[in-house]
Amino acid sequence: MCRLEKGVEDCDRRDDCEMGMGFLKEGKVQKFKSSVVSKSGMKLWILRGTTTALIWICVIQLMAIGETWGPRLLKGWPSCFIPADHSLAVQSSSVPTKVQLPPKRVYKNNGYLMVSCNGGLNQMRAAICDMVAIARYLNVTLIVPELDKTSFWADPSEFQDIFDVDHFISSLRDEVRILKDLPPRLKKRVELGMFYSLPPISWSDLSYYLDQILPLVRKYKVLHLTRTDTRLANNGLPLEIQKLRCRVNFNSLRFTPQIEELGRKAVRILREKGPFLVLHLRYEMDMLAFSGCSHGCNNVEVDELTRLRYAYPWWKEKVIDSEMKRREGFCPLTPEETALVLDALGIDRNVQIYIAAGEIYGGERRMATLMSSFHNLVRKETMLKPADLKFFQNHSSQMAALDYLVSLESDIFIPTYDGNMAKVVEGHRRFLGFKKTISLDRKLLVGLVDRYVNGSLGWDEFSYLVKETHSLRMGSPKSRVVIPDRPKEEDYFYANPHECLQLLDEPVTST
Numbered sequence: 001m002c003r004l005e006k007g008v009e010d011c012d013r014r015d016d017c018e019m020g021m022g023f024l025k026e027g028k029v030q031k032f033k034s035s036v037v038s039k040s041g042m043k044l045w046i047l048r049g050t051t052t053a054l055i056w057i058c059v060i061q062l063m064a065i066g067e068t069w070g071p072r073l074l075k076g077w078p079s080c081f082i083p084a085d086h087s088l089a090v091q092s093s094s095v096p097t098k099v100q101l102p103p104k105r106v107y108k109n110n111g112y113l114m115v116s117c118n119g120g121l122n123q124m125r126a127a128i129c130d131m132v133a134i135a136r137y138l139n140v141t142l143i144v145p146e147l148d149k150t151s152f153w154a155d156p157s158e159f160q161d162i163f164d165v166d167h168f169i170s171s172l173r174d175e176v177r178i179l180k181d182l183p184p185r186l187k188k189r190v191e192l193g194m195f196y197s198l199p200p201i202s203w204s205d206l207s208y209y210l211d212q213i214l215p216l217v218r219k220y221k222v223l224h225l226t227r228t229d230t231r232l233a234n235n236g237l238p239l240e241i242q243k244l245r246c247r248v249n250f251n252s253l254r255f256t257p258q259i260e261e262l263g264r265k266a267v268r269i270l271r272e273k274g275p276f277l278v279l280h281l282r283y284e285m286d287m288l289a290f291s292g293c294s295h296g297c298n299n300v301e302v303d304e305l306t307r308l309r310y311a312y313p314w315w316k317e318k319v320i321d322s323e324m325k326r327r328e329g330f331c332p333l334t335p336e337e338t339a340l341v342l343d344a345l346g347i348d349r350n351v352q353i354y355i356a357a358g359e360i361y362g363g364e365r366r367m368a369t370l371m372s373s374f375h376n377l378v379r380k381e382t383m384l385k386p387a388d389l390k391f392f393q394n395h396s397s398q399m400a401a402l403d404y405l406v407s408l409e410s411d412i413f414i415p416t417y418d419g420n421m422a423k424v425v426e427g428h429r430r431f432l433g434f435k436k437t438i439s440l441d442r443k444l445l446v447g448l449v450d451r452y453v454n455g456s457l458g459w460d461e462f463s464y465l466v467k468e469t470h471s472l473r474m475g476s477p478k479s480r481v482v483i484p485d486r487p488k489e490e491d492y493f494y495a496n497p498h499e500c501l502q503l504l505d506e507p508v509t510s511t
Helices: 003-013 014-023 025-074 086-092 123-138 165-171 184-191 204-222 239-252 258-270 285-291 299-311 321-327 335-346 362-372 396-409 420-431 442-453 459-470
Strands: 112-115 139-143 197-198 224-225 276-280 352-355 412-415
Touching: 112 123, 123 139, 123 204, 123 239, 123 396, 123 420, 165 239, 184 224, 197 204, 204 224, 239 420, 258 396, 276 396, 276 420, 285 299, 321 442, 335 362, 335 442, 335 459, 396 420, 412 420, 442 459
Parallel strands: 112 139, 112 224, 197 224, 276 352, 276 412
Antiparallel strands: none
């Protein structure tokens, strides 16, 4: 006989239950069926209700998690609680997608490294790359570098005013730990002067940092490096260190969204009118005073530049023979010389030329020849609205960052002096696919210009020699020139970081 507790589902098998049911009277049978169906329906209703409640609880919890975690859960999914076209609005919104961060590198921390950068934007940029590589090698924690506020430019910008500091920290977390500030206990010690400070030796290899700098970090827990320009060798370093320098430069040192957006706007305006050339005309007052180059300046200007050079004690060279320095190729080309060279190179006189520079020394008087030869000169100050630049005024490094972005995107980049911006931009353009960068041979050019001006060289020959000289100076792939024991005379790492470059079909050559 079938057990009654099994209910309706067990009794659906009539062959098994028929004999047992025969002993019951018809009335009792009906009463039994009604009772079983009623109990079964109630159980089913309770089961359905419980399941529904659990589902709703899960949905509410997931929605709460979605609000906390952002776009990883639920957000962007079509929902029955919002209009059907909301998913499109989510996709087109300005909310950035969640970036997958690299895993943190776990290591025993040997101490904390503070650095104070010196110089202009691109000098500091290269130095920051070096300091990250050194911190990684020494297994220390790097504090976000302090930018130079005491140089000629007196720019008060902090690191986070120019670079995306959060991206800088997070993008390198698999290499080195970077903090915005010292932990409170150590910060108090620094405020009390309980730390060690020194300028590292220029062009040092890793053994110097391992043998002399690391023991100081371990002893004092906090070490402050007061100067950072060219403090790491160009060559003779492990490949992983060289690639880390590139990674910082080309990926981690991203400008702030405000600077990046204005850079894109400037490039967009230029592109709407066709190809453009960026001329890094390094003929500003600070450059001329520092270098002692005064060719083409009047006596009043020469005196002004000399007084400025003596006013800055860290500009060590005071007595300078301007003409001798020019003949040796150590001076920036003047605007007048630049006009002749561009014309000799065959640059289209109608092409847009973006002047990547500050205020040109001598103003319109010195720019007259260049403007008469090339009518389509533009500057950020004339191309963009005053409202676009109002937050950048009196912040030379932020203005230089804008020039940097436009320089990267130009069809041709021509610097008139091989300073830090010229070198760093050249290297970055190599990384972007060996974009054309014309590196001017100033020593040869000033000799040719002087011969052309005094009439001993005709225009056709002048133009031919200028073109021939620079046919192999267009930013094509080549290995760095290495000069042991004379690092200042060899090729700068950031101008040609060939360890990090994707070579084209042409072979690597040495020049």
